[in-house]
Amino acid sequence: MSSESLVKPDLKVKTAHRRRRMPPEVNIFLVLIGIALVYELLGWIFVGQSFLLNQQRLTIMILQVSVIGIIAVGVTQVIITGGIDLSSGSVVGMTAMLSASFAQSSTWPRALYPSLTDLPFFIPIGVGILAGLLAGYINGQLIAKTKIPPFIATLGMMVTARGISKWYTKGQPVSGLTEQFTFVGTSIWPVVVFLLVAVIFHVALRYTRYGKFTYAIGANVQAARVSGIDVERHIVKVYAIAGMLAGLAGVVTAARAQTAQAGMGVMYELDAIAAAVIGGTSLAGGAGRITGTVIGTIILGVMTSGFTFLRVDAYYQEIVKGMIIVAAVVADVYRQKKRAQR
Amino acid sequence: MAVSPATMAAIRKSGAIPNAEFLLMAEGIRKEFPGVVALDDVSFRLKRGSVHALMGENGAGKSTLMKILAGIYKPDQGRVQLKGVDIRLDSPLDALENGIAMIHQELNLMAYMTVAENIWIRREPLNRFGLIDHGEMSRRTEELFQRLNIAIDPETPVKELSVANRQMVEIAKAVSYESDVLIMDEPTSALTEREVSHLFQIIRSLRDQGIGIVYITHKMNELFEIADEFSVFRDGKYIGTRSSKDVTRDDIIRMMVGREITQMFPKEDVPLGEIVLSVKGLTLGSIFRDVSFEVRAGEILGVAGLVGSGRSNVAETLFGVTPATSGTISIDGKEVVIDNPTTAIRHRMAFLTEDRKDTGCLLILDVLENMQIAVLQDKFVSNGFVHETDVAAACEDMCRKLRVKTPSLQEKIENLSGGNQQKVLIGRWLLTNPRILILDEPTRGIDVGAKAEIHRLVTEMAKQGVAVIMISSEMPEILGMSDRIMVMHEGRVTGFLTREEATQVKVMELASH
Numbered sequence A: 001m002s003s004e005s006l007v008k009p010d011l012k013v014k015t016a017h018r019r020r021r022m023p024p025e026v027n028i029f030l031v032l033i034g035i036a037l038v039y040e041l042l043g044w045i046f047v048g049q050s051f052l053l054n055q056q057r058l059t060i061m062i063l064q065v066s067v068i069g070i071i072a073v074g075v076t077q078v079i080i081t082g083g084i085d086l087s088s089g090s091v092v093g094m095t096a097m098l099s100a101s102f103a104q105s106s107t108w109p110r111a112l113y114p115s116l117t118d119l120p121f122f123i124p125i126g127v128g129i130l131a132g133l134l135a136g137y138i139n140g141q142l143i144a145k146t147k148i149p150p151f152i153a154t155l156g157m158m159v160t161a162r163g164i165s166k167w168y169t170k171g172q173p174v175s176g177l178t179e180q181f182t183f184v185g186t187s188i189w190p191v192v193v194f195l196l197v198a199v200i201f202h203v204a205l206r207y208t209r210y211g212k213f214t215y216a217i218g219a220n221v222q223a224a225r226v227s228g229i230d231v232e233r234h235i236v237k238v239y240a241i242a243g244m245l246a247g248l249a250g251v252v253t254a255a256r257a258q259t260a261q262a263g264m265g266v267m268y269e270l271d272a273i274a275a276a277v278i279g280g281t282s283l284a285g286g287a288g289r290i291t292g293t294v295i296g297t298i299i300l301g302v303m304t305s306g307f308t309f310l311r312v313d314a315y316y317q318e319i320v321k322g323m324i325i326v327a328a329v330v331a332d333v334y335r336q337k338k339r340a341q342r
Numbered sequence B: 001m002a003v004s005p006a007t008m009a010a011i012r013k014s015g016a017i018p019n020a021e022f023l024l025m026a027e028g029i030r031k032e033f034p035g036v037v038a039l040d041d042v043s044f045r046l047k048r049g050s051v052h053a054l055m056g057e058n059g060a061g062k063s064t065l066m067k068i069l070a071g072i073y074k075p076d077q078g079r080v081q082l083k084g085v086d087i088r089l090d091s092p093l094d095a096l097e098n099g100i101a102m103i104h105q106e107l108n109l110m111a112y113m114t115v116a117e118n119i120w121i122r123r124e125p126l127n128r129f130g131l132i133d134h135g136e137m138s139r140r141t142e143e144l145f146q147r148l149n150i151a152i153d154p155e156t157p158v159k160e161l162s163v164a165n166r167q168m169v170e171i172a173k174a175v176s177y178e179s180d181v182l183i184m185d186e187p188t189s190a191l192t193e194r195e196v197s198h199l200f201q202i203i204r205s206l207r208d209q210g211i212g213i214v215y216i217t218h219k220m221n222e223l224f225e226i227a228d229e230f231s232v233f234r235d236g237k238y239i240g241t242r243s244s245k246d247v248t249r250d251d252i253i254r255m256m257v258g259r260e261i262t263q264m265f266p267k268e269d270v271p272l273g274e275i276v277l278s279v280k281g282l283t284l285g286s287i288f289r290d291v292s293f294e295v296r297a298g299e300i301l302g303v304a305g306l307v308g309s310g311r312s313n314v315a316e317t318l319f320g321v322t323p324a325t326s327g328t329i330s331i332d333g334k335e336v337v338i339d340n341p342t343t344a345i346r347h348r349m350a351f352l353t354e355d356r357k358d359t360g361c362l363l364i365l366d367v368l369e370n371m372q373i374a375v376l377q378d379k380f381v382s383n384g385f386v387h388e389t390d391v392a393a394a395c396e397d398m399c400r401k402l403r404v405k406t407p408s409l410q411e412k413i414e415n416l417s418g419g420n421q422q423k424v425l426i427g428r429w430l431l432t433n434p435r436i437l438i439l440d441e442p443t444r445g446i447d448v449g450a451k452a453e454i455h456r457l458v459t460e461m462a463k464q465g466v467a468v469i470m471i472s473s474e475m476p477e478i479l480g481m482s483d484r485i486m487v488m489h490e491g492r493v494t495g496f497l498t499r500e501e502a503t504q505v506k507v508m509e510l511a512s513h
Helices: A025-047 A055-080 A088-101 A122-146 A150-168 A179-185 A189-207 A209-219 A221-226 A231-257 A268-278 A290-309 A314-340 B005-014 B062-069 B092-097 B115-119 B134-148 B163-176 B193-208 B220-226 B249-257 B311-318 B341-346 B356-360 B367-372 B388-402 B418-430 B448-463 B475-481 B504-511
Strands: B022-033 B036-047 B051-055 B077-082 B085-087 B100-103 B181-185 B212-216 B229-234 B237-243 B275-284 B288-296 B300-305 B326-331 B334-336 B349-352 B436-440 B467-471 B484-489 B492-498
Touching: A025 A290, A055 A088, A055 A189, A055 A209, A055 A231, A055 A268, A055 A290, A088 A122, A088 A150, A088 A231, A088 A268, A122 A150, A122 A179, A122 A231, A179 A189, A179 A231, A189 A209, A189 A231, A189 A290, A209 A221, A209 A231, A209 B367, A221 A231, A221 B356, A268 A290, A268 A314, A290 A314, B022 B062, B022 B212, B036 B062, B036 B212, B036 B229, B051 B062, B051 B193, B051 B220, B051 B249, B062 B100, B062 B181, B062 B212, B092 B100, B100 B163, B115 B134, B115 B163, B134 B163, B163 B181, B163 B193, B193 B212, B193 B220, B220 B249, B229 B249, B237 B249, B249 B448, B275 B311, B275 B467, B288 B311, B288 B326, B288 B467, B288 B484, B288 B492, B300 B311, B300 B448, B300 B475, B300 B504, B311 B349, B311 B436, B311 B467, B341 B349, B349 B418, B356 B418, B367 B388, B367 B418, B388 B418, B418 B448, B436 B448, B448 B467, B448 B475, B467 B475, B475 B504, B484 B504, B492 B504
Parallel strands: B036 B237, B051 B212, B051 B229, B100 B181, B181 B212, B300 B467, B300 B484, B349 B436, B436 B467
Antiparallel strands: B022 B036, B022 B077, B077 B085, B229 B237, B275 B288, B275 B326, B326 B334, B484 B492
């Protein structure tokens, strides 16, 4: 179409000067700094030492939340489409078991598959990731094809995957893992995996068609469909990716613990959702960024680490964590309300 | 000093208020939103027993003023008088209890509750056990409906009602509050001609009962038909109030846009090309059947019919939203199967849907994200990565061509006026360079200026050889823009009219067969 003829040169048109706004993560980042400073202060008052100037503590802190972070990157994408994924914690447990069972060393006397020991590291890792991918794919198909709410579909997967991980070894842990497998869990490798995943999907959401479609579906699924987006296929893709990341998290969990147990990853899905929401992802869909989720994840880590540092009882930790999640959602609702008033 | 709403309601109940000449008066109203002055020193007066129309382009401030009068917004400056007494409205409920009821453009009924429950919500009649007396509620509703000459079963769930009937329920609800002032925000935008005339009957009878009615509209003919007076707003400023008997159409347009609009419908005769789209025996279950027509390159085929005649369903089926149960669609003489919008777009079709908010805009996203979404299907992408700079440049270009008024491409589309939102959505489709353009109510609820621009654009598209199918409920638009008119009634095509032979009467005859 050569629509140049549409231009009436005599008209002054007010358009499009790129305006750079402050990224929404700035606020949440300031919250993170604030929390850290409060701990720093309380640390000097009550414990007599610095909270921040302790590299070991910070390393442990970020190691602890890396697994949550990997899941949260997937969950963020699901929430942006307007869905939810409750199954990721259970998928972590299931994939930890499955991958560990293919990572056992021949020196271990009670290997699950005695003939399949000492396999190269990529086999157990691949098994874990693929199992997660499959679980997510099933979630996506259920949601896209049967139109049941994501809450229910992933709730089903949550219970089923947990069941599978218990059934797999009748509740026995899987140990004696090879060193080349547990390598992913040593040192700061979990953090590297987390950040790598975060960067990849930050780029995917911001700069690829996959990302644009994800936001469009969350903003208005009808409009997205009429605009030619194959909504069902895209939904399956997003849930499959979330499942795959949960699988990867399962691998890292097993490698880090050097063993796998059926109870691994319990409640991780809630921490991941919390990280996303604290990081500014809207449960109404259509809004959210990986950078926010990364900061949200670190906030969760700092909170936990800080409580431990101040020797606060673990029970209180959960109570406060619950309140923080609610506060984050309240903040989200408030933001939406403010927008609706315009 | 302003009287509090509760006091005012009490005074009103006692009947002590003198019959002031003006039911409602607003003076020096100013309202700012972040970044915009929505109203600047605006005044407004409503006479007892009159219909007062508010005119102005989108974003002129009409709706904001009415929301202030209905207690939804609080003014930054200025005062509001109800029957000569200063009042302060803190909530829509305050306004309602003071006798000011507003019927919103987006209807606010609870879909899963019955008509009666919706009307009497919060005021349900109770039986002696303190439980809701459904029989009494139903009886009261029927009484109310009789008075208004409305024929709806009070026990129907609202979700089963047509848009027109929902509107009637809203009006009945407002009347049930014994309101003195009724504010209607574009009540006819979703109604057919017949429904409109019924609505006008009701409005007239309410007016004769002494109620003051504020009527926001974009439609000029409605103004002459129903309004006693009208006020014009432009860019948040009050321009003037006139009696509708003393003015002509052109006077009003001049007041509204501050410039002359020479021609309402810039339709140009275009030499017609080959048949691009040919539809034979298209059927969708019991919704519509045996629809056959052809559209040539450069032709604008108008589709007329009452709401519910299946016009929009045909459009949705053509575009693959709801695939046909039988019949064939051919493009360039070749039969094609279109079972989803993706396929339709691949055949270079484009579809501007009827409901901007529900199926058009990605409201929480920005102008760029809204505009690029369809074209990203097959352009501006390699290896999955979007060419950000190129697509932004194309969108910026399109915004300029369509004269979209937006501070930037990064502005959220929900902050744009209806007309500008519509232009963004049209831009979304023009970027895909379509050969077949389906427009469903392209100018619904948008102001005169934007309307004319959209008409000019559609003409331009036709000139470039695009086959256009345009569904519209507005007779002047259908008559003014179409080369040929297809009329539908209850899921069937009842006839075709050429541009020369088409008149309002002929179209209506076919539409109500």
